[in-house]
Amino acid sequence: MMAGGRGPLLALLFLLHFLLPEAFKILILSFIGGSHYLMMDEISQVLHNRGHEVRMLLQTGVLMIPGRKYEQPDTYQITAWSASQDYLKEYEKWFADYTEDFLKGREDLSRYLDFMNHLAYQCHVVLNESEILNSLKDEKFDITVMDGFNPCSFLVAEKLGLPFVAVFPGTFANGPQVGIPSLLSYVPVFYSNLADHMDFWGRVKNCLMSLVL
Structure with a gap:
């Protein structure tokens, strides 16, 4: 999955400059590889350089950009978790097929739902990492910065x-979780292929898809 340029990163860092004027303990959540990880790594580096204590909860084993690999940085700390090697091999093969379809314009809703199923399984894994989560809870972080x-x-x-x-x-696939307005009468659901001007049946479709996605 591709990150959308430096705009969101700069806006976030500008916001955190005012939210966190003093040194804070910050937990970074990075559960997707590729450019998503690179973005969260840069955020972590910048926050550390501003005097904050930073730790990243990182899922390892998921795909990285060719030529890059996960490394322990000299600045912030990393707590790593991973799904099983058998699952990661299966996921890597699926993701290669998904990427090929995406680049050829064959991506559709079923593929997106497959991707969400993979994320759900990975989420099940991390939520059952009780030792790691309890350890992080004991560290009493002030705030977490996440890939939404x-x-x-x-x-x-x-x-x-x-x-x-x-x-x-x-x-903004998960916009409602952070309070981004998502009025179904004119805000299209992700992957609905609708615009902000919908007729009656378009709004019905939008409502139904909001129950699925």
Whole structure:
């Protein structure tokens, strides 16, 4: 999945400059690889350089950009978790097929739902990492900064009892979780292929899809 440029990153850092004027303990949630991880890594580096104590909860084993790999940075700390190797091999094969379809314009709702199923399974894994989550809870972080694309990030923040700031690197697929208005009469549901001007049946479709996605 591709990140949407530096705009969201700059806006987030500008916001955090005013939200966190003093040194805070910040937990970064990064559960998707590729450019999503690179964005959260840069956010972590910048926050550390501003004097905050930063730790990233990172899912390892998910796909990275060719030529890049997960490394322990010299600045912030990392707590890593991962699904099983058998699952990761299955996911890597599925994601390669998904990417090929996407680049050829064959992406559809069923593929997106498959992707959400994979995220749901990965979420099940991390939510059952009781030792890791209890350890993070004991560290008493002040706030978490998350990649809002993955809905599991919100569940982890809730489980840890932490306030959060979410950054959306591409789409507002999980916008309602952070209070982004999503009135179904004129805000199209992600993957609905609708515009903001809908007739009656368009609004019916939008409402039904909101129950699925």
